[in-house]
Amino acid sequence: MIYIIDHNDSFTHNVVHQFSLFDKVECDNYNNIDKTKLKKASIIVFSPGPGKPKDYPITSNVYNKFKSKKKMIGICLGFQQILFCEGAKIIEQRKTFHGFQSNIKVISDKSLFKKGKTFKVGRYHSLKLKEPFKVKNFDITMRCLESKVAMSFENNKDKIYGFQFHPESFLTVNGNLLIKKILSA
Amino acid sequence: MNTIKQLTDLHNSGKSYIIYKSNKGFDLYTNFSKKIILNKKNIYHFLNKKKNIKKSKNTDLFIGFFGYELLNNLIGVKIPRQKNINLPKGIFYKPEKKISLTKNLSYRNEIDIKQKKIFKININRKFYSKIFKKFKKKIKEGETYQIKICTKYKTKSEINSLDFFCRLSKINLAPESFMIKDKNYSIISCSPENLIDKKGSLISTKPIAGTVKKNKNMKKNKALNYFRKNLKETKEHNMIVDMERNDLSRICKAGTVKLLKTKVVEEYKDLFHYVSLIKGKLKKNIKNIDIIKAMMPGGSVIGCPKISTLNLLNKQEKENRNIYTGSFGYIKFNGDMRFNIIIRSILNFKGISEISAASGVVADSNAEHEFNENYIKVKALIDLFK
Numbered sequence: 001m002i003y004i005i006d007h008n009d010s011f012t013h014n015v016v017h018q019f020s021l022f023d024k025v026e027c028d029n030y031n032n033i034d035k036t037k038l039k040k041a042s043i044i045v046f047s048p049g050p051g052k053p054k055d056y057p058i059t060s061n062v063y064n065k066f067k068s069k070k071k072m073i074g075i076c077l078g079f080q081q082i083l084f085c086e087g088a089k090i091i092e093q094r095k096t097f098h099g100f101q102s103n104i105k106v107i108s109d110k111s112l113f114k115k116g117k118t119f120k121v122g123r124y125h126s127l128k129l130k131e132p133f134k135v136k137n138f139d140i141t142m143r144c145l146e147s148k149v150a151m152s153f154e155n156n157k158d159k160i161y162g163f164q165f166h167p168e169s170f171l172t173v174n175g176n177l178l179i180k181k182i183l184s185a
Numbered sequence: 186m187n188t189i190k191q192l193t194d195l196h197n198s199g200k201s202y203i204i205y206k207s208n209k210g211f212d213l214y215t216n217f218s219k220k221i222i223l224n225k226k227n228i229y230h231f232l233n234k235k236k237n238i239k240k241s242k243n244t245d246l247f248i249g250f251f252g253y254e255l256l257n258n259l260i261g262v263k264i265p266r267q268k269n270i271n272l273p274k275g276i277f278y279k280p281e282k283k284i285s286l287t288k289n290l291s292y293r294n295e296i297d298i299k300q301k302k303i304f305k306i307n308i309n310r311k312f313y314s315k316i317f318k319k320f321k322k323k324i325k326e327g328e329t330y331q332i333k334i335c336t337k338y339k340t341k342s343e344i345n346s347l348d349f350f351c352r353l354s355k356i357n358l359a360p361e362s363f364m365i366k367d368k369n370y371s372i373i374s375c376s377p378e379n380l381i382d383k384k385g386s387l388i389s390t391k392p393i394a395g396t397v398k399k400n401k402n403m404k405k406n407k408a409l410n411y412f413r414k415n416l417k418e419t420k421e422h423n424m425i426v427d428m429e430r431n432d433l434s435r436i437c438k439a440g441t442v443k444l445l446k447t448k449v450v451e452e453y454k455d456l457f458h459y460v461s462l463i464k465g466k467l468k469k470n471i472k473n474i475d476i477i478k479a480m481m482p483g484g485s486v487i488g489c490p491k492i493s494t495l496n497l498l499n500k501q502e503k504e505n506r507n508i509y510t511g512s513f514g515y516i517k518f519n520g521d522m523r524f525n526i527i528i529r530s531i532l533n534f535k536g537i538s539e540i541s542a543a544s545g546v547v548a549d550s551n552a553e554h555e556f557n558e559n560y561i562k563v564k565a566l567i568d569l570f571k
Contacts, residue, residue: 010427096325
């Protein structure tokens with residue numbers, strides 16, 4: 001079962017819809033996290049949401065508790081949340097990307113995806129990862145072709161993955177394939 | 186039978202009635218046997234009520250509106266104290282008579298009162314810019330991705346609702362237009378936006394985001410180009426499409442939510458709209474109340490994400506939105522529903538007519554442009570008072 005933690009977002013159910021194509025999905029609001037479901041879940045997903053990682057301490061607790069015990073995936077805010085828990089700073093970017101379609105590229109050979117491959121993806125974020133960011137086993141694997149902003153990280157040792165963009169958006173081409181690959185990793 | 190004469194007689198008789206745009210023309214509903222005034226408590230009972238259908242009649246339905254505040258209450262969003270004219274939060278009627286009308290409505294107003302109506306706006310240009318700046322900061326900080334500020338235009342006046350509606354539908358035959366005439370209030374609307382169309386287990390929604398003024402140089406194909414090249418309009422639209430997909434995904438079977446039309450242009454009297462159409466198949470055991478809670482208030486008139494943006498909006502807006510960005514439509518006894526988003530509307534209540542409009546603040550929108558866009562949206566309605 002995949003357990004999705006919803007950060008009060010208007011895109012969370014697109015994520016639910018997408019993951020439901022591959023497995024049974026349960027979804028609860030971050031204020032309403034169910035401990036039994038958390039334990040039962042094989043994968044925990046942190047949804048997108050408004051605000052910044054500091055606003056969601058309960059989610060941080062969940063991450064710290066299950067790190068390296070379960071596969072975890074973060075999307076947009078969820079991506080930032082995981083990195084924040086790993087000590088990263090999340091900062092405002094000059095340009096805001098809300099409803100934006102961008103080309104991104106796989107830049108690392110440690111990625112599950114082929115180095116050099118490009119994707120068209122949908123973005124909704126005003127904040128970004130402050131770089132340089134160096135934490136053991138965490139690799140930035142995709143970047144925006146234009147702005148070079150970090151678009152995904154992979155920790156293939158602990159099975160932790162994050163996307164700054166939205167694989168569930170209609171603006172993302174082949175988003176289902178991206179998720180499928182991460183789920184079967 | 187001369188239905189137009191029937192309509193005139195009905196109007197002059199002072200009886201309450203409702204007109205709603207149908208595929209071919211309009212449907213008229215009257216002879217109301219029930220009138221249900223909704224509040225945040227009885228709405229659950231109203232929506233969950235089991236209806237006995239022995240023989241199905243074309244009047245087996247409730248028709249009416251949910252106001253904005255009621256829809257907030259339904260999803261657990263509180264509205265702080267606001268200036269309030271105390272219009273009921275929602276009203277539904279059970280009609281006993283339905284008449285089909287052609288699309289060419291006409292009404293001769295016997296008494297022609299020439300009145301000059303001056304509309305007052307509740308937020309002036311300068312104040313609008315200030316609010317605009319504040320929300321741009323919130324966007325930068327990630328608290329909202331898009332937010333729609335509502336401005337209100339008001340004037341003291343009694344109006345002849347049927348006369349207004351006939352003239353309005355002559356110049357603008359909007360697919361979701363309607364009017365309600367009751368004893369103590371009336372609503373005239375040329376809403377273009379369908380929020381819920383539910384038949385059996387199929388459901389669709391048709392969000393509008395993106396508006397451009399029509400003129401000699403701006404034809405339909407040029408409008409499409411304009412929208413495509415205009416990054417701001419495109420991004421605003423994308424956001425709403427993903428948001429409506431989300432709202433449908435709450436209540437639809439996995440894999441069934443699909444975009445049927447993506448970013449097409451629709452033409453109206455004074456403007457062009459950028460429109461998409463999204464469909465899905467409902468999960469089993471989904472009740473109408475679940476659908477209404479998932480879809481309303483419609484995202485395109487709020488902003489995104491819904492809950493945090495509603496909270497920001499409600500804190501900012503000092504006057505109750507009343508009907509504006511609520512929903513009008515019907516629920517049939519067999520469970521089918523059709524609802525619009527109440528925009529482009531005149532509410533006449535207690536001798537005052539009010540018209541509201543909203544346009545979006547996104548990261549790269551411009552206060553001056555949005556302020557003017559609000560005016561473009563209400564212009565056709567204000568012109569009716571001339």
